[in-house]
Every structure is written in C-alpha cells, then in structure tokens.
Amino acid sequence: MSRTVFLKSSFAVFILMVSCQKQNSTIPYYNTPEFTPHFLSKKQAVTEISHTIAPFSFTDQDQKMITEKTVDHKIHIASFIFTSCGSICPVMIKNLEIVNKKYGKDPYVMLLSYSVTPWIDTPQKLKDFKTANKIKNPNWHFLTGKKSEIYTLARKSYFAEEDLGFTSDSTKFLHTEHIILADQNKKIRGIYNGTLQTDIEQLVEDIAVLKKE
Known part of the structure; x- marks a missing residue:
C-alpha cells in the first residue's frame, strides 16, 4: 500500500471515530440500579x-401540586432531605x-428536594426551611x-440507594447523600454525592452538556 493510500485510509478511520463520538453523548444513560453507564446517541437511547x-404527584412548600408534567422537557435534579x-x-x-x-434563573432546570419525613415536613415547614436557607429560586x-409514594419513587425510579435501595421496602428509613440528574426525557443521566463539592461541580458541568443535546 502506498503512503498516500495509507494516509487517506487512516484519515477516513479518524473521521469515522470522531463522527461516532459526536453521535454518542458524553453523559451516560443509566437503566438499572447498578448504575452501569451506557454511552449512546439520543436515537439509540429511545430504544x-x-x-x-x-x-x-406531590405538594411543594407553596402548596402547589408538582407532578411529572412539571418537569416535562426540562432537566431536573432530585435530592432527598428532611428539615x-x-x-x-x-x-x-x-x-x-x-x-x-x-441555573437559578433558568426555567428549564429544576431542583426537586423530596422530604423523607413527609409526616413531619408539612408545606409550611418546608417553606420555612427554604426561607431559612435563603433560597429564592x-x-x-x-x-x-x-x-410510601416518596420512598417508592426514590428507590424504584431514581435508584437513590442504588441496588441496595431498590430492594428495600418503605419501612426502612431512606437517608441518602445521592443526588440524581434526569434529562429532558426523564431518563437518569448521573448520580452524585451531595456532600462532595467536587461532585456537585461535575453536576453543573453535566447539566451544561445536557442543555446542548
């Protein structure tokens, strides 16, 4: 093979690799509580x-009903706390x-903090908590x-406690530092340790990538 043909072939392979990289997201998808990453294109992710x-369907600090429709076509970040x-x-x-x-002024990025002691955390307590933390977003x-609905959503939908939490029932107290990132199609795209600033800084970067997808 001549040098020219070899270089052309190498360049073609390089272009193909770059093309594949562009098609597949740099932010993985997660389909199971084991959090095995899947790097796929949006088209591949559909199937x-x-x-x-x-x-x-839950009530927020202003006694407003928040449902899955609220986050339609929006990126949202889920955390699990108690006041x-x-x-x-x-x-x-x-x-x-x-x-x-x-992202506090971005209407397409939402934060949902679910109380894991909802029998104590009334809307008013949550409102006071939000005010005390000077959160105006x-x-x-x-x-x-x-x-039962919050715990089931946390464990079965958000995989908040990974595979351990997925098998837990609602009688076991839910207390996790995990923060979950979900994309505009409500697919899980990231899990972060909420007690680590470096993890949250990575979350901020990942949100920026999702906004461009």
Missing part, C-alpha cells in the same frame, strides 16, 4: 434505555447552592406527600 422516572436533619442534609443544601447559583421545589 435501548427503557427506564424513566415514573409519574408522581430536622443535622448531618448530611445541610451540607447537601449548601452544595446544591452551586447549581442554584448557576421558584424552580427549586421542596416536596412532601405520602411516605
């Missing part, structure tokens, strides 16, 4: 990623402020509702 966040938590929750809220600072909702 290969079956898991999406299930329908839900009387004195351990990981304050750190998570503080770190999520990094997301809030970047109208797209950051603190949610309460039936315990």
Whole structure:
C-alpha cells in the first residue's frame, strides 16, 4: 500500500471515530440500579434505555401540586432531605447552592428536594426551611406527600440507594447523600454525592452538556 493510500485510509478511520463520538453523548444513560453507564446517541437511547422516572404527584412548600408534567422537557435534579436533619442534609443544601447559583434563573432546570419525613415536613415547614436557607429560586421545589409514594419513587425510579435501595421496602428509613440528574426525557443521566463539592461541580458541568443535546 502506498503512503498516500495509507494516509487517506487512516484519515477516513479518524473521521469515522470522531463522527461516532459526536453521535454518542458524553453523559451516560443509566437503566438499572447498578448504575452501569451506557454511552449512546439520543436515537439509540429511545430504544435501548427503557427506564424513566415514573409519574408522581406531590405538594411543594407553596402548596402547589408538582407532578411529572412539571418537569416535562426540562432537566431536573432530585435530592432527598428532611428539615430536622443535622448531618448530611445541610451540607447537601449548601452544595446544591452551586447549581442554584448557576441555573437559578433558568426555567428549564429544576431542583426537586423530596422530604423523607413527609409526616413531619408539612408545606409550611418546608417553606420555612427554604426561607431559612435563603433560597429564592421558584424552580427549586421542596416536596412532601405520602411516605410510601416518596420512598417508592426514590428507590424504584431514581435508584437513590442504588441496588441496595431498590430492594428495600418503605419501612426502612431512606437517608441518602445521592443526588440524581434526569434529562429532558426523564431518563437518569448521573448520580452524585451531595456532600462532595467536587461532585456537585461535575453536576453543573453535566447539566451544561445536557442543555446542548
């Protein structure tokens, strides 16, 4: 093979590789609670990623009903907290402020913080909690509702406790530092440790990528 033909062939392979990289997202999809990453194109994800966040309906701090329709065609970030938590929750809220600072005025990025003690965290308590933390973002909702429904959504839809949580029942207390990123089609695209600032900084970067998809 001549040098010219070899170079042309090599260039063709390079272009093909670049093309494939452009087609597949740099942000993986997750389809199971084991969080095995799948790097796919949006077209591939339609048929290969079956898991999406299930329908839900909960009340926020302003007594407004928030459902899966609220996040239609929007990126949303799910966290699981409770207002009387004195351990990981304050750190998570503080770190999520990094997301809030970047996307607080973006109507296509929503934060959903589900209370894991909904029998205590009434809408008024959640409103006071949001006020105490000086959170003014109208797209950051603190949610309460039936315990069984929140726990099922957390474990079965968001895989909030990964494979361990997926097999837990609603009698076991849900307490996790995991923060979940879901895309505009309610497919899971990331899991982050909410107590680590570096993880949240990565979350901010991943949101920027999803916004361009």
